[in-house]
Amino acid sequence: MPFKLIITPEMKKKFQSETARHLDDLETMLLRLEENPEDSEAVSSAFRAVHSIKGNSDYLGVKDINTLANGLEELMDDIRAGRVQADAPATAILFEGLDLLRDMNRRVASEDYRESDVTGLVSRIARLKAQASEKGGRPEIRESPGKKVDVAAVFHRSALQQIEYMRESANRILQGDVSEKNRPNILRILKSFHVSANYGGFQAIAALLDEMKQRLEKENDFGKKTAGYLLEKCEELLRLADEIGSREGPSGKTTSPGADAKMDDLFREVRLSPPKIDRIIDVATRMGIAHSRLSYLVEQGRDIREGDCVRDELKRTARQIGRITQELQVGAMALRLASINMIFERLPRIVRDIGLEEGKKVDLALSGADVELDRKVVEQLVDPLIHLVRNAVDHGIESPARRKEKGKPERGAIAVSASHEGNRVVVEVSDDGQGIDPEEIRRTAVEKKMFFKEKIDSMSSGDLLNLLFMPGYTTASCETKVSGRGVGLDIVKNNLKSVGGNVTVSSTPGAETRVRLQVPVSIAMLEVLICEVQNERYAFPMSGILENIKVKNKDLQAIDSARAVAFRGEILGIKRLAEILEIPGDTEEQCGDEDREVPVVVVGFGGKSLGVAVDRIVRSQSIVTKPLQKHFDGIGEFSGAALLGDGDIVLVLDPMALVR
Numbered sequence: 001m002p003f004k005l006i007i008t009p010e011m012k013k014k015f016q017s018e019t020a021r022h023l024d025d026l027e028t029m030l031l032r033l034e035e036n037p038e039d040s041e042a043v044s045s046a047f048r049a050v051h052s053i054k055g056n057s058d059y060l061g062v063k064d065i066n067t068l069a070n071g072l073e074e075l076m077d078d079i080r081a082g083r084v085q086a087d088a089p090a091t092a093i094l095f096e097g098l099d100l101l102r103d104m105n106r107r108v109a110s111e112d113y114r115e116s117d118v119t120g121l122v123s124r125i126a127r128l129k130a131q132a133s134e135k136g137g138r139p140e141i142r143e144s145p146g147k148k149v150d151v152a153a154v155f156h157r158s159a160l161q162q163i164e165y166m167r168e169s170a171n172r173i174l175q176g177d178v179s180e181k182n183r184p185n186i187l188r189i190l191k192s193f194h195v196s197a198n199y200g201g202f203q204a205i206a207a208l209l210d211e212m213k214q215r216l217e218k219e220n221d222f223g224k225k226t227a228g229y230l231l232e233k234c235e236e237l238l239r240l241a242d243e244i245g246s247r248e249g250p251s252g253k254t255t256s257p258g259a260d261a262k263m264d265d266l267f268r269e270v271r272l273s274p275p276k277i278d279r280i281i282d283v284a285t286r287m288g289i290a291h292s293r294l295s296y297l298v299e300q301g302r303d304i305r306e307g308d309c310v311r312d313e314l315k316r317t318a319r320q321i322g323r324i325t326q327e328l329q330v331g332a333m334a335l336r337l338a339s340i341n342m343i344f345e346r347l348p349r350i351v352r353d354i355g356l357e358e359g360k361k362v363d364l365a366l367s368g369a370d371v372e373l374d375r376k377v378v379e380q381l382v383d384p385l386i387h388l389v390r391n392a393v394d395h396g397i398e399s400p401a402r403r404k405e406k407g408k409p410e411r412g413a414i415a416v417s418a419s420h421e422g423n424r425v426v427v428e429v430s431d432d433g434q435g436i437d438p439e440e441i442r443r444t445a446v447e448k449k450m451f452f453k454e455k456i457d458s459m460s461s462g463d464l465l466n467l468l469f470m471p472g473y474t475t476a477s478c479e480t481k482v483s484g485r486g487v488g489l490d491i492v493k494n495n496l497k498s499v500g501g502n503v504t505v506s507s508t509p510g511a512e513t514r515v516r517l518q519v520p521v522s523i524a525m526l527e528v529l530i531c532e533v534q535n536e537r538y539a540f541p542m543s544g545i546l547e548n549i550k551v552k553n554k555d556l557q558a559i560d561s562a563r564a565v566a567f568r569g570e571i572l573g574i575k576r577l578a579e580i581l582e583i584p585g586d587t588e589e590q591c592g593d594e595d596r597e598v599p600v601v602v603v604g605f606g607g608k609s610l611g612v613a614v615d616r617i618v619r620s621q622s623i624v625t626k627p628l629q630k631h632f633d634g635i636g637e638f639s640g641a642a643l644l645g646d647g648d649i650v651l652v653l654d655p656m657a658l659v660r
Helices: 009-035 041-062 062-080 088-107 120-133 151-174 182-200 203-218 224-245 272-305 310-335 347-360 373-398 400-405 438-445 453-458 461-471 490-497 588-592 655-659
Strands: 337-339 362-367 372-374 412-422 424-431 502-508 512-520 528-533 536-541 545-552 557-559 562-567 570-576 595-607 610-611 616-624 639-645 648-651
Touching: 009 041, 009 088, 009 347, 041 062, 041 151, 041 182, 041 648, 062 088, 062 120, 088 120, 151 182, 151 438, 151 528, 182 203, 182 648, 203 224, 224 373, 272 347, 310 372, 337 373, 347 362, 347 373, 372 373, 373 412, 373 424, 373 490, 373 512, 424 461, 438 461, 461 490, 461 502, 528 595, 528 648, 536 557, 545 610, 595 655, 610 655, 648 655
Parallel strands: 362 412, 536 648, 570 610
Antiparallel strands: 337 372, 412 424, 424 512, 502 512, 528 536, 528 616, 545 595, 557 562, 562 570, 595 610, 639 648
């Protein structure tokens, strides 16, 4: 039977967001517990996470989540007390419960939410506890000295949430809400809040809550007068809660790592730091002052005479507005930044699950989790990174027996790192597995008839590795849950291309594979070099340009029907952009003037470089890029488009496609 939620949409979203964070915290702690069943801090943190979910779902009336959370809490309590061992059967049930809670939480805000059947899992929890009771448990897990729980921080965070729920309920009553359910809902919140305050030893808050509960239980008319009283007491509760919150440590966080950083992508909230908000407000204020000044000057400019200083003032004010506008753009872009840790903290669970399924032992090392990127770039990195890590476990890491035969440690190693390189971020995924055999790629390409055999036979190792990015390519001999369906690195390539990024792969057969992703920090603004060919303008991303040079026609050498020039001790291939894009009316005849200097943009990708000849280099500038529509996907030379100040549209070139 459908379960009708009795909470407002705003309360649903807040519950959803808080629960998603608790579930992320629970997952992190379960992974730690699986590695070390004696980890008392992980046990206690996991218990607190599921306890918070149970408490929140109780006073919001979400019965199925509350029932399952209660069962998991009891199991965690038994593990903490030593009545149940944190072995494989117990952690398997905990992970299954975690996944079911995630599924329910994803749907909990929808209007047609239907209650899930959790009786099967709850029964299995009861059987596990009964079996453990018959066998006898183990010594109680106690908190490690020096790793005490910050009770004040945990209570402060919960108190703020419950105060907010009561204030919202009171405000609805003041706006005319006469629902009979207002009274039981608020009393339920007060009861839960009172239990938490007593448990934490916060007597001042507990006394105030007791006073409020007694008064509201006696109220016959639960109307605006009662709502006013409730709002007044909420202010007192908030003051007392803030006093407790000030007792937190310097970080203001609990001992659970990642509780605030890791968020479910469906329900995450954009949390802004006060300094970023202050900066935007300050810049906006200065913009308003400059605008007022400009309006005044325009008014004065009606009677501008020759030599009048008003014209110079207008120019200065225009330049000032330009500078402030740029600051505002930079500040606004900073608000869009999100930590790549949102993806990184998903990876341990993926490695763990596939490792168990494949019978492989794998260690995962993460670094650079604090690197920030445009939120849309982070979203486009989700599928590529998950795909690469899954491939590393499934294709790359060998079985323990095979690794032992090769003289390698039984446990494979996967490393995922993020770092800044100029105005771009590099994310690298590497493993110490069996590597990629170029000859196997060659055989697969011949079997699949991807090109003529003669062309495949002439390909270098680097060219063969690039075939991995073609749709439908796979070397897997059979289909599994993880791979072998012909869905390969083309997913990675397409996602990165949509945000102006690129990907390269290198491998040492039998030793390692390394995949390198390059993405811009922000896709809102892009530094480009505007060039002209056949009276049409095109934009080269600055991140893909190695250098700009001028080459005389007489210095060009013919090599295998192609043109090249000596450049910094190496041979640099030269191609005209008009030739690459097959623009009608190509300027080949201009090559007849031997002394004519041709502007050349040297672009690089994956260790390769190419000189792209253009008619004219116009200027460098910042542009706001937009992705191309889907029906342009087949045109690989372009990664996006932008509107210039004069109203013309410029296409943004993809250096990766040009070099290849």
